[in-house]
Each structure stands twice: as structure tokens, then as C-alpha cells.
Amino acid sequence: MNHENPVYKKEINDFDLEQTLECGQCFRFEKIEEQRYYVSAGEKFLEVSQKENIIEFYHTTQEEIEEYWIQYFDMKRDYGKIKQNAGSVHPVMKEVVQYKPNIRLLRQDPWETLLSFIISQNKRISHIQQVVGNICKAYGRQAVSQEGLQYWTFPTAEELSWVTDEEFRKCKAGFRAPYLVDACNKILQGEIDLEAVEKMDTQEARSQLMKIKGVGEKIADCVLLFAYGRYEVFPTDVWIKRIMEQLFFNRRASIQEIHEFAEENFGGEAGFIQQYLFYYAKDKKIGK
DNA sequence: AGCCAGGAATCAC
């Protein structure tokens, strides 16, 4: 591999590659060494590395970088400002931000994000990765990167149209297998149009996604945040619930209470703050 | 061995 000549090289602040890829928002990455990864996303593939505040891309083209990866890594956003705001919305958030969460919100493909987060329910990140990988290997297409490395694309709804409950179980999807079948059916029959969701307001978009079996509020919000850039949503899983109870409530709180609190206090940056809290909670093993 | 995982469907009340 020619590591002297990246296709793209950029100085960028408030960005940690490892944190960004391994924080549980995406699942198709492979660590090569410290701060060097293969990343698959939709039908695309990339090698990316970081040294200090320099990010480098390999196995891609200038054109693909401009039309895809810049947006994927949300590279044009000033995360210094985001963190500054996050630290000032509430006294407790200062500590969370001082914990150096240099996570960027990836802008991912809606279909891949939807299926990945259906799989995610009641699973740990490493296991989600396994199942998503199994599905790509079984039903995606084999492709070759710019520098001749083989990888698997994420299968489209069409490519999954013949896949049964049983077949998804062979990929270790378990009880989520029928949910995946339902997602494929609703997309293929046009009952849900993932492109149309882009234009809907967030409430309507959420209720569209929740028509799919196995998609509740939390998974819908993950898709809205990670694929549609709806930064006002606040996906509330077990970790977020625990950390919110500990930092802001000092008691048990319902999901609804937490959402209301996030809306009032975090506003349009709730999604970023959610990622910071998730990182903080997991790293400090809150509630474990 | 038993517990739990970036939850949601289902049933009980």
C-alpha cells in the first residue's frame, strides 16, 4: 500500500477517527492499526488514517471524496463550536465535553442505517458488526477498491427481496430476522420511500420509519440522526437513560421525560450531545 | 453458569 501518497490529506480539528468509527454509529469498519481503518459504506470503500490532526484517505478518487466522503465524515462542520455550545447549555455538560469526545456524526446511507439499527436491538456493537458483515457477505456484491482490494457492498432492498426469515437467521440475526424481511417488503412495495422521508418533517419521518416491524422510537431516531442529519433527535437507549438519570435527574426518569429535557435544554444540537453523553457513559462504564 | 447487550412486540393489569 502506498502510504506516501494519499488521495486526500487534510488538517482537521476536533476529530478522532477511532472515536468516530467505533462509537457505535456505524458497523462496517476494520481496524488495520492504530488510527488506520478500512471503511465500507453503502457501495463504497475507503482506507482512512489519522496522525495527530491530519486525516488521510486512500483507495478512493478525488471525485468520490468530494461527492461522498467529505459529507460522510461531516468534514465541513465546525465541531469546536459544537462542543463549545454543548459545554455551555448546562453546567454538567462542561465535564462531558472536557472528556474530549472528538466524535463526528457520520452521514450514512438510510437503507444501510435502517437495517443495521434493526439488527442492533439488544445486541452489543461487536455482535452487530458480525451480523451486518454476514449479510453483506451473503447478499452484497463483491467489489474491488481503487487499489485492488476486495470488499462487499451493502445489499440493496432489491438484492434482499428473495431473502427469507430463515436465511436472515443463518446470518445470526435471530429474532430480528422477520423485522428485516418486513423492512425489505415495505421498501420494495413502496409503502415506505426512504427518499421521500428526506423531505418530511422529523415527526412524520419518525412515524414512517416506525411502520416497520422492529422499529420503535429509538431505532427510528438513530436512523434520523445518522442517516438524515436530524440533529435535534435524541436517541435514548439504556446507556443514555442511565447517564441522563445520573447527571441530570438524580433519580429514575422515563424516556419521555428525558426527551422533553433534551428538547428544552439541548435543542437543535441534541444529537451531537447524545453522542458525547454516550461516549462518556460507556467509557466511564456508568451503571455497570 | 448466568447475565446482559445502542429494543421492541406482546401480554397482563
Place this chain on the structure above:
DNA sequence: GTGATTCATGGC
């Protein structure tokens, strides 16, 4: 409407 139980699988 809320609360407990169940779901498939793997890792600690």
C-alpha cells in the same frame, strides 16, 4: 397507558 416478559445469540 404503564410495567414485566420474551425474543436469538454470543461474550465475559
